[in-house]
Amino acid sequence: MINDNHRDADPVYERLGRQAAALLQLRRFVLFALAASLLTSAALSAVILTQKDRTRTVVIAPAESTVTYSAEEDSVSANLLERFAMNALALISNMTPATAAWQTETFLKYAAPESYGEIAAALRSGAAELARNQAAVAFFPMAVSVDRDEKRVCVKGEERLFIGRTVTGSEPAVLCLALTVRAGRLWIAALTKRPAGEFDAQGSNPNSTRTQTKGGRS
Known part of the structure; x- marks a missing residue:
């Protein structure tokens, strides 16, 4: 058992x-x-x-336009450089006492962090002077030079200063923006104003492009 x-x-x-x-x-x-x-x-x-992220982004203009703009991590197309620069320069080159402060602060939103302090000091001083003198400034573009390699855009035109309807000053000038690209976004690294005679020197780079606005001269 x-x-x-x-x-x-x-x-x-x-x-x-x-x-x-x-x-x-x-x-x-x-x-x-x-x-x-x-x-x-x-x-x-x-x-x-x-x-390294090499994603390519293509930005398409409004439906009625056939123009396209492209941006990569560290570079953008020449036409995007030009459009960005023209829009940015319009903010600070066409101002009245009523709009100077707002347009200056809007422009500064695109300033590169390392350049913000220097650019802000100069622009705010100019905006305050316009308001103090009740003056206005206008810039009439004539030609544009774009250097894609250097990421620099220069615009040649005529700058006029107004008090009321009276033109108190007028001079040819070249406004230049040095730009930088980070993660596909454009930033303003420097803003300079040059004599009109220096504009032709921008065409010496074989990789640069030049366009002329309607009614302008090179």
Whole structure:
């Protein structure tokens, strides 16, 4: 009788042993899969962090226009440089006492962080002077020079100063913006004003382009 009980118990112990071994093997497999997943995720993260983003973004003008603009991480198309510069310069070259402060602050939103202080001091001083003298300034573009490699845009035109309807001053001038591109976004690195005679020098770069506005002269 005792021998029969021992014989009946053996299969039970064997079955429990097999189940325990199976559970242990399953646990080892899960741990191995988890470790492999973590290693794969770490490797993928390292590749993403170290790989340079060369995503190309194409900006399309309004539907009625056939002009397209392109931007990459560290460069943009020449026509995008020109459009950005013309819009930015219009803010600070056509001002009245009522709009000078707002237009100056709007322009400064596009100033590069490292250039903000210098540009802000000069523009705010000029805006305050316009308001104090109740004067207005207008700039009439005649020609544009775009250097894509240097990311520089220069606009040649005539600058006029008004008090009321009276023109109190008029002179030819060249306004230049030095730009920088970071993560596909344009920033203003420098703003300069040059004598009109220096405009032709901008065409010496074979990679530069020049366009002329309607009714202007080069």
